Amino acid sequence: MTIARVSPPGSPSATARDEEAVYFPAGAHQLFGVLTRPVVESNGCAVLLIKGGSPNLVSFQRNRLAVRIARRAAGLGYHVLRFDWHGVGESGGPLEVFRLDRPFGDDVVAAVKWLQAQGFAQVVLVGSCYGGRAALMAARKLHGVQGVVLVSMSVAYDLYRLRADNVAVTQYVRRGMSLRRLRGLFNSTMRRAYARVAWDKVRAIVARRWRRLTSRDSIDPTLVSTDVFGQLKHLLDRRARVLFIYGTEDPFYRHFRRVNEGAFGRFLARYGDLVEVSADIDGVVHEYTTVAVQDGTVEAVAQWLRHRLPTTESQPLVAEQVES
Amino acid sequence: MNVLSDPPVRNAATRLDPETGVVEEAAFFGRESEMLFGVTHLPPGEVLGGVLICSPLHAEFLRHYRNEVLVARKLASRGLAVHRFHYRGAGQSDGGDSELTFESMVEDTVAAGDRLRERIDGRPLSLLGTRWGGLIAGSAVSRLDPVALALWEPVTDPAAYFQEGFRALLLHRLKEGRPKENDTPLPQDQLRRTGSVDVLGYSIERSLYESALPHRLEAEIRGALPVFLLQLSRGSALRKPLAAIESELESRGCQVTTHLIREQVAWWFQDTDVSQSQWLTAASEITGDWLFEMHTARSLG
Numbered sequence: 001m002t003i004a005r006v007s008p009p010g011s012p013s014a015t016a017r018d019e020e021a022v023y024f025p026a027g028a029h030q031l032f033g034v035l036t037r038p039v040v041e042s043n044g045c046a047v048l049l050i051k052g053g054s055p056n057l058v059s060f061q062r063n064r065l066a067v068r069i070a071r072r073a074a075g076l077g078y079h080v081l082r083f084d085w086h087g088v089g090e091s092g093g094p095l096e097v098f099r100l101d102r103p104f105g106d107d108v109v110a111a112v113k114w115l116q117a118q119g120f121a122q123v124v125l126v127g128s129c130y131g132g133r134a135a136l137m138a139a140r141k142l143h144g145v146q147g148v149v150l151v152s153m154s155v156a157y158d159l160y161r162l163r164a165d166n167v168a169v170t171q172y173v174r175r176g177m178s179l180r181r182l183r184g185l186f187n188s189t190m191r192r193a194y195a196r197v198a199w200d201k202v203r204a205i206v207a208r209r210w211r212r213l214t215s216r217d218s219i220d221p222t223l224v225s226t227d228v229f230g231q232l233k234h235l236l237d238r239r240a241r242v243l244f245i246y247g248t249e250d251p252f253y254r255h256f257r258r259v260n261e262g263a264f265g266r267f268l269a270r271y272g273d274l275v276e277v278s279a280d281i282d283g284v285v286h287e288y289t290t291v292a293v294q295d296g297t298v299e300a301v302a303q304w305l306r307h308r309l310p311t312t313e314s315q316p317l318v319a320e321q322v323e324s
Numbered sequence: 325m326n327v328l329s330d331p332p333v334r335n336a337a338t339r340l341d342p343e344t345g346v347v348e349e350a351a352f353f354g355r356e357s358e359m360l361f362g363v364t365h366l367p368p369g370e371v372l373g374g375v376l377i378c379s380p381l382h383a384e385f386l387r388h389y390r391n392e393v394l395v396a397r398k399l400a401s402r403g404l405a406v407h408r409f410h411y412r413g414a415g416q417s418d419g420g421d422s423e424l425t426f427e428s429m430v431e432d433t434v435a436a437g438d439r440l441r442e443r444i445d446g447r448p449l450s451l452l453g454t455r456w457g458g459l460i461a462g463s464a465v466s467r468l469d470p471v472a473l474a475l476w477e478p479v480t481d482p483a484a485y486f487q488e489g490f491r492a493l494l495l496h497r498l499k500e501g502r503p504k505e506n507d508t509p510l511p512q513d514q515l516r517r518t519g520s521v522d523v524l525g526y527s528i529e530r531s532l533y534e535s536a537l538p539h540r541l542e543a544e545i546r547g548a549l550p551v552f553l554l555q556l557s558r559g560s561a562l563r564k565p566l567a568a569i570e571s572e573l574e575s576r577g578c579q580v581t582t583h584l585i586r587e588q589v590a591w592w593f594q595d596t597d598v599s600q601s602q603w604l605t606a607a608s609e610i611t612g613d614w615l616f617e618m619h620t621a622r623s624l625g
Contacts, residue, residue, distance in 0.1 A: 015416040021337040021350035030339050032350065034361075034416055056386045056594045060416050062525050067416060090350060090363060092341065122625035207559060287594075289496065289525045 014074035026110030032090035033083035043077035045119035053098030053130030058089035104135030136231035147241035247285035361416035362409035365400035378457030492592035548577035
């Protein structure tokens with residue numbers, strides 16, 4: 001299902017006058033954020049904007065994308081918080097490696113807890129790529145999550161394993177026969193790297209064969225991260241809405257389309273219109289390297305916030321932490 | 325004794341940096357219809373003076389953002405109050421792409437400088453500008469009358485800056501493997517024809533381009549003040565444009581200190597390395613020493 005991209009006429013938008021800087025605790029650190037207040041009657045729901053995983057990406061994101069989304073959502077009645085990861089931007093703490101399989105979910109939990117302490121029991125998480133993974137991870141530990149927007153997010157377990165599944169054995173052999181690669185056999189670091197690649201490929205083959213022998217409805221863990229699957233199930237079982245946004249040429253979208261044809265797609269289909277996919281933004285959304293994809297993303301998020309949320313068929317309004 | 329005035333802004337959020345003892349105040353300030361965002365880093369003890377940081381633009385702003393935060397904390401830990409701000413049309417501030425012009429950035433710099441001056445009760449003020457921020461800082465000298473000007477890899481010629489951006493765009497297209505499209509205009513031509521060009525997700529408007537072109541760094545810096553010039557490059561000699569700036573400023577009576585760090589920075593592209601750049605550590609130390617010396621000399625004088 002795609003979201004119609006029609007801007008409602010005369011929608012107000014917030015400005016800096018409607019914003020305030022905040023610091024909130026996250027473990028041993030203090031994270032920085034900007035809270036945007038609605039410029040129309042508040043709907044009691046807060047949106048948390050979660051950016052991608054990069055040392056250079058700060059809360060306002062490339063070309064102020066997060067500022068635009070925040071101020072636009074404020075025109076729809078939402079409070080919006082955009083924030084910096086620990087070690088990035090204005091936040092405290094050391095800069096750490098961004099790993100897709102270990103996103104900074106605790107930073108997201110801290111941001112949501114802060115929002116809930118301000119009185120917002122219902123929250124919507126909007127995460128880009130790594131931010132989407134962090135959103136899913138955090139949502140497992142939280143109550144009151146009405147919905148999650150996952151922009152250009154990979155559902156694969158590991159990007160290297162994703163490659164292992166997509167490259168044929170014959171290609172591996174052909175590439176391995178090059179002089180450079182053969183010379184690498186005399187280097188212990190390269191030998192370990194080759195062994196890892198070979199092992200990933202063997203796992204991919206075995207997993208696919210095993211899946212064929214067992215239930216056709218089991219999700220192939222080499223294609224879809226078991227964490228992502230479990231986190232999505234957790235959300236959808238609690239009637240939260242999920243929107244996937246991709247560009248037509250996003251590499252993660254190609255993979256998403258592929259897994260959507262199998263057990264993963266059947267799993268998502270069980271939840272009916274709780275799950276939506278918007279993939280009509282031309283080009284590559286990931287990293288937002290054109291103004292056109294930025295505008296498309298702002299529009300897609302705004303339309304979904306306007307038409308799909310907040311809902312009354314929700315989780316309990318009292319915000320409680322489910323897992324510490 | 326710390327004698328700073330109360331902040332004349334609303335709703336400032338504060339944070340105490342546990343490593344340096346620096347207090348950071350983040351707030352929106354200025355006219356209600358055109359608010360700017362800024363962060364003031366306040367020393368834990370005696371305040372020697374203030375440093376206003378003028379930031380780069382576009383992708384370079386994001387690339388250098390955390391560096392400026394760390395530099396500010398470092399300088400503040402040494403007794404210099406630091407103020408960083410976002411120009412209208414950039415970062416968290418108000419304003420759209422078309423409102424970002426050379427003149428608006430200089431105005432915002434002066435407004436931010438005045439704000440810092442109020443906070444440091446008349447103590448000496450200096451400017452630190454990186455890349456485009458160096459050009460803006462240079463232009464603001466005549467209006468802010470700082471005691472010193474530090475420039476990191478300053479843009480000396482706006483036309484060259486935009487060319488770098490256009491080259492980065494073409495490189496990005498090549499990297500993406502896009503087939504040659506005969507009807508895709510060159511960035512410069514597109515800017516001329518349509519009034520804006522999308523450079524790696526940043527809309528460069530004709531208003532910014534045309535307002536900036538007449539301003540060259542050596543002409544913008546007025547008066548004879550101490551200038552610190554930092555170059556980042558693989559070469560061992562000052563590049564021609566910076567050497568020309570050095571020579572021109574010295575001929576006008578400026579005391580120019582130059583420093584070269586052998587490091588190449590691809591300003592228009594994101595840095596994925598999480599380890600703190602060695603060049604930043606060296607640049608912070610040496611610039612901090614120089615600023616400290618300038619401020620000390622002023623307060624003794």
